Amino acid sequence: MSTLRTDNLTSSNGVGGSIPMSFAVQGTAKCWFNLNGTGTIAERDSFNVASYTDNGTGDHTATFSTARPNANYCPTAMTENDGSGGAGSNGITVRLDPSFPPTTTALRHTTHANASLNDRPRIMVSLMGDPH
Amino acid sequence: MLEWIATKDELAADWLRMANAHEAYDPNIQGADLKRYNNATHPEHGGPETYRILYEHGDGPAKIITPSPRFIYMLMAGDIVRHARVVRDDPETGRPVFEGTGELLEPMTEYEAVQFIQWRDVPRGCNNVHIVTTADLPVSRVFRNAWRIAA
Numbered sequence: 001m002s003t004l005r006t007d008n009l010t011s012s013n014g015v016g017g018s019i020p021m022s023f024a025v026q027g028t029a030k031c032w033f034n035l036n037g038t039g040t041i042a043e044r045d046s047f048n049v050a051s052y053t054d055n056g057t058g059d060h061t062a063t064f065s066t067a068r069p070n071a072n073y074c075p076t077a078m079t080e081n082d083g084s085g086g087a088g089s090n091g092i093t094v095r096l097d098p099s100f101p102p103t104t105t106a107l108r109h110t111t112h113a114n115a116s117l118n119d120r121p122r123i124m125v126s127l128m129g130d131p132h
Numbered sequence: 133m134l135e136w137i138a139t140k141d142e143l144a145a146d147w148l149r150m151a152n153a154h155e156a157y158d159p160n161i162q163g164a165d166l167k168r169y170n171n172a173t174h175p176e177h178g179g180p181e182t183y184r185i186l187y188e189h190g191d192g193p194a195k196i197i198t199p200s201p202r203f204i205y206m207l208m209a210g211d212i213v214r215h216a217r218v219v220r221d222d223p224e225t226g227r228p229v230f231e232g233t234g235e236l237l238e239p240m241t242e243y244e245a246v247q248f249i250q251w252r253d254v255p256r257g258c259n260n261v262h263i264v265t266t267a268d269l270p271v272s273r274v275f276r277n278a279w280r281i282a283a
Contacts, residue, residue: 042172105218132143
């Protein structure tokens with residue numbers, strides 16, 4: 001493996017723009033996953049995830065394979081609306097619990113239809129933040 | 133067991149090994165067929181058997197850990213993951229506090245990888261912990277919040 005040391009990335013023709021390396025490092029996801037939250041629970045694909053804990057109906061915790069340097073990260077989440085509970089009534093909530101599990105190693109999220117926790121067939125989460 | 137606050141350098145090294153392993157991912161390492169973890173169907177409905185970790189924590193329903201196949205690959209490949217787990221966030225720095233030897237783990241079998249995930253991701257203090265397969269789980273998730281681990 002070789003390492004390229006540079007401070008800026010610029011397009012070869014000079015018109016495609018230029019970005020500093022800090023943008024490339026800070027602006028890329030530090031974790032993402034696509035999870036099937038129904039049946040026996042399974043990931044479709046992921047980056048930087050070690051495991052998923054099924055805590056109960058519509059309640060999961062994803063554990064990072066590489067710990068985050070702090071909890072000042074920014075998760076975004078989306079779940080598929082399969083029509084249960086009516087259009088627009090499905091949602092996902094990311095829960096940052098500083099006591100357990102440690103937020104530098106795990107991210108807990110719940111999915112719901114109307115006001116009730118509900119298993120969802122497609123749970124999509126990504127996380128931005130400091131690299132290390 | 134040794135405890136320490138994670139440093140920037142060691143997290144950077146962990147990150148680099150993980151990212152490279154993502155590129156090198158081979159679901160057929162040691163003939164393991166790790167893609168079967170991507171199939172959510174219960175074995176009674178024709179899906180493949182995969183490992184799960186059961187435990188109880190507090191008064192809630194039984195918890196079930198599903199390993200990520202990519203993380204199992206990293207453990208089976210060896211020299212990627214360190215023997216370390218986060219036990220808490222440091223209240224002063226906000227950085228993770230690790231526990232373990234900190235040494236890189238040698239290549240292991242799929243079952244040994246699941247055993248390591250048990251040590252790493254099951255909360256400390258949980259005693260009722262079992263490694264099972266998906267065939268041991270109920271076929272239906274109806275009444276999921278009432279699931280308990282049988283004695």
